[in-house]
Amino acid sequence: xxxxxxxxxxxxxxxxxxxxxxxxxxxxxxxxxxxxxxxxxxxxxxxxxxxxxxxxxxxxxxxxxxxxxxxxxxxxxxxxxxxxxxxxxxxxxxxxxxxxxxxxxxxxxxxxxxxxxxxxxxxxxxxx
Amino acid sequence: xxxxxxxxxxxxxxxxxxxxxxxxxxxxxxxxxxxxxxxxxxxxxxxxxxxxxxxxxxxxxxxxxxxxxxxxxxxxxxxxxxxxxxxxxxxxxxxxxxxxxxxxxxxxxxxxxxxxxxxxxxxxxxxxxxxxxxxxxxxxxxxxxxxx
Numbered sequence: 001x002x003x004x005x006x007x008x009x010x011x012x013x014x015x016x017x018x019x020x021x022x023x024x025x026x027x028x029x030x031x032x033x034x035x036x037x038x039x040x041x042x043x044x045x046x047x048x049x050x051x052x053x054x055x056x057x058x059x060x061x062x063x064x065x066x067x068x069x070x071x072x073x074x075x076x077x078x079x080x081x082x083x084x085x086x087x088x089x090x091x092x093x094x095x096x097x098x099x100x101x102x103x104x105x106x107x108x109x110x111x112x113x114x115x116x117x118x119x120x121x122x123x124x125x126x127x128x
Numbered sequence: 129x130x131x132x133x134x135x136x137x138x139x140x141x142x143x144x145x146x147x148x149x150x151x152x153x154x155x156x157x158x159x160x161x162x163x164x165x166x167x168x169x170x171x172x173x174x175x176x177x178x179x180x181x182x183x184x185x186x187x188x189x190x191x192x193x194x195x196x197x198x199x200x201x202x203x204x205x206x207x208x209x210x211x212x213x214x215x216x217x218x219x220x221x222x223x224x225x226x227x228x229x230x231x232x233x234x235x236x237x238x239x240x241x242x243x244x245x246x247x248x249x250x251x252x253x254x255x256x257x258x259x260x261x262x263x264x265x266x267x268x269x270x271x272x273x274x275x276x
Contacts, residue, residue, distance in 0.1 A: 022148065029229050031222035038222065042229055044192040044256030068188075072181030075241060079175040079190055106192035106256015107217070 026062070026084040026108075034120055037094070037112040043084045044106035051108060055096055060088045064108065093118030173234040178241075183269045185240055185262040192256035193217065193229065199258065203246040208262070211235040242268035 031038040039060075043051070046064035054061040064084040093115045100111040179186040191199065191212060199212040213233040218224070244262040252259045 027228035029218060029227050030225040031218060032225060033222045038219070040217065040229060042192040042256070044190040047255055070177070070179055070186075070188075072179040072186060075178040075180055077177045079177060079188075103255070105195060105253070106190075 021065070021081045021083055023083045023085050025086045026064070028086065030088075034114075036114060037090065039088070039108075039110040039112065041084070041086070041108045041110075042106065043103075043108050045079075046084065046103075046106070046108075048103050051101075051103065053099075053101060053110065055090065055094065055099065058090055058092050060090045060110075060112075062086050062088070062108070091118065173236040176236065176238075178238070180241065183264055185242070185244060185260075185264065187238075187258075187260040187262065189236075189258045189260075190256065191253070191258050194256075196253050199253070201249075201251055201260065203244065203249055203262070205246075206240040206243045207237065208240055208244075208260075209235065209237040210258075244268075 026041040026043050028042075029038075029040040031040075039062075041062060043064045043066070045066040045068065047067075050067065051064040052061075053063075062085065066082050066084070068081050090112060091114075095113045095115045098113045100113075102109045102111075174190045176190075177188040179188075187208065189210060191214075194212050194214050198215065199210070202209040202211075211234065214229075214231055216231045218227070240262065243265045245265055248263045250261040252261075
């Protein structure tokens with residue numbers, strides 16, 4: 001039993017060295033049309049400055065830390081400080097320079113416009 | 129019988145630990161479950177916290193994506209009821225790859241540990257968290273006793 005505990009502790013140190021708060025995946029909606037991809041994520045309690053969005057090599061990594069200032073004795077506590085983290089695969093054709101992000105009412109809304117070259121194009125057939 | 133509940137609790141803790149490990153390995157694991165503890169009772173209603181801060185109570189509720197017009201708070205004595213509805217924010221003309229958030233309505237009611245002054249309750253909504261400050265009635269406030 002003791003050995004197991006030690007092993008568990010070791011593993012904890014390896015993978016989660018700097019993390020004291022639990023990590024959860026936020027629930028998301030992902031929508032797409034010809035021009036852009038939209039990603040909405042629920043992150044209640046996370047303020048703007050605690051959110052990071054990284055896009056590189058076709059990976060979009062989303063992270064938001066919820067900090068809570070609480071006073072008094074908790075009679076019950078169903079949620080607490082948490083890190084919302086989730087990684088998505090995005091097409092390489094996203095125009096990274098034009099990605100928009102908005103945080104409102106605890107919902108993060110990302111707008112990922114597609115590069116011009118990736119948009120579907122109607123090909124006109126010319127009469128010869 | 130209830131004294132044995134801690135055993136169950138410990139078991140769930142172990143399962144949660146295992147789950148968090150698995151989440152680290154597989155990105156997909158537990159993806160559709162927004163709650164921190166996926167083994168516990170699943171809730172359709174939002175999660176809440178209740179704090180006792182001496183002369184007032186403080187309630188926090190997770191309500192992402194719900195505007196203040198769609199929230200209703202009712203208080204009577206020591207009974208508190210919060211209801212709300214979440215409207216879909218999915219724009220038209222998009223193909224959905226993944227819909228996990230969706231529309232929902234909820235009602236949650238509590239019996240508070242003491243009566244509160246309903247007229248002096250403050251409610252604030254910030255970043256998807258509703259915070260209620262409920263001042264206790266005079267009789268319920270703690271009194272400092274001086275040692276004679």
